[in-house]
Amino acid sequence: MLAKLKPLDAETEAEIEAAALEERFGHLEPQDLIALAIGRFRPGDIAAVSSFGADSAVLLHMISRIDPALPVLFLDTDKHFGETLQYRDALAADLGLRSLKIVHPRPELVAERDADGTLHQRDTDACCDLRKVEPMARAVSPFRAWFTGRKRYQAATRTALPVFEAVGERIRINPLAKWTTKDLADYMRTHALRENPLVAYGYHSIGCFPCTQPVKPGEDERSGRWAGQSKVECGIHLSGLDDSLTASSL
Numbered sequence: 001m002l003a004k005l006k007p008l009d010a011e012t013e014a015e016i017e018a019a020a021l022e023e024r025f026g027h028l029e030p031q032d033l034i035a036l037a038i039g040r041f042r043p044g045d046i047a048a049v050s051s052f053g054a055d056s057a058v059l060l061h062m063i064s065r066i067d068p069a070l071p072v073l074f075l076d077t078d079k080h081f082g083e084t085l086q087y088r089d090a091l092a093a094d095l096g097l098r099s100l101k102i103v104h105p106r107p108e109l110v111a112e113r114d115a116d117g118t119l120h121q122r123d124t125d126a127c128c129d130l131r132k133v134e135p136m137a138r139a140v141s142p143f144r145a146w147f148t149g150r151k152r153y154q155a156a157t158r159t160a161l162p163v164f165e166a167v168g169e170r171i172r173i174n175p176l177a178k179w180t181t182k183d184l185a186d187y188m189r190t191h192a193l194r195e196n197p198l199v200a201y202g203y204h205s206i207g208c209f210p211c212t213q214p215v216k217p218g219e220d221e222r223s224g225r226w227a228g229q230s231k232v233e234c235g236i237h238l239s240g241l242d243d244s245l246t247a248s249s250l
Helices: 010-025 030-040 056-066 082-095 107-113 124-140 181-190 197-201 239-245
Strands: 046-049 072-075 100-103 145-147 164-167 170-173
Touching: 010 164, 010 170, 030 056, 030 145, 046 056, 046 124, 056 082, 056 181, 072 124, 082 197, 100 124, 107 124
Parallel strands: 046 072, 046 145, 072 100, 145 170
Antiparallel strands: 164 170
16 A cells, blocks of 8 residues: 655745746746746735845836835845935835835844944844844745845855745745846846946945945955955845744744
8 A cells, every 4th residue: 555645844845846937937037037926926925125235226127017016125224324225215216116115123132132233343144143134034924935136146155046946935036147237237227227326436235334345346246245254145045044934933
């Protein structure tokens, strides 16, 4: 007698789904990928994550043309440049985005772990966990899938970036994965999109102001993030988010 097959757990199902989507649709152009994903996941099950950084307008413009009511999650670490916050509001208005959702670190955790606001000087990983990873895990936890604006060229950790990837039992979608800096610049110019004002000052990858500096000529565009350290990712796009999503506090 054949043994009954055990049902797959949610994480395995997500891995299978992401791999199948990647194989079948990973070659599509970004706009088609966005339309496909929005059609696949029910309203309320998919969102977009945006830093409103150097080239965030590209993905957000594409989304606004397909579904301007799609939730757009912005992580306010309380350490952003003022220019980024102003840009966020101006760009959202330009594009008619109707569901901008702003998430903050938990005040009680900030009071406990970074009361004087200098944790980044002592432990950048702990600061990112507090101000980015945990809040973003809370922000995406209600959704089955979300879009990001990551590209393969941005860093060594992203060279093999798929379009569809599993994060625990959820799907993360990177429609711009294969795009180049030229693709982005051409799109920005064609659609006359507003640019984060910090780009004009040499900030090509924009994060929190204490840990971001202008990029020097010839350097990788993310070289201005945590300059002088081996750190190249805050953890949101690595295993830290997965860990936080499965934590009992969520």
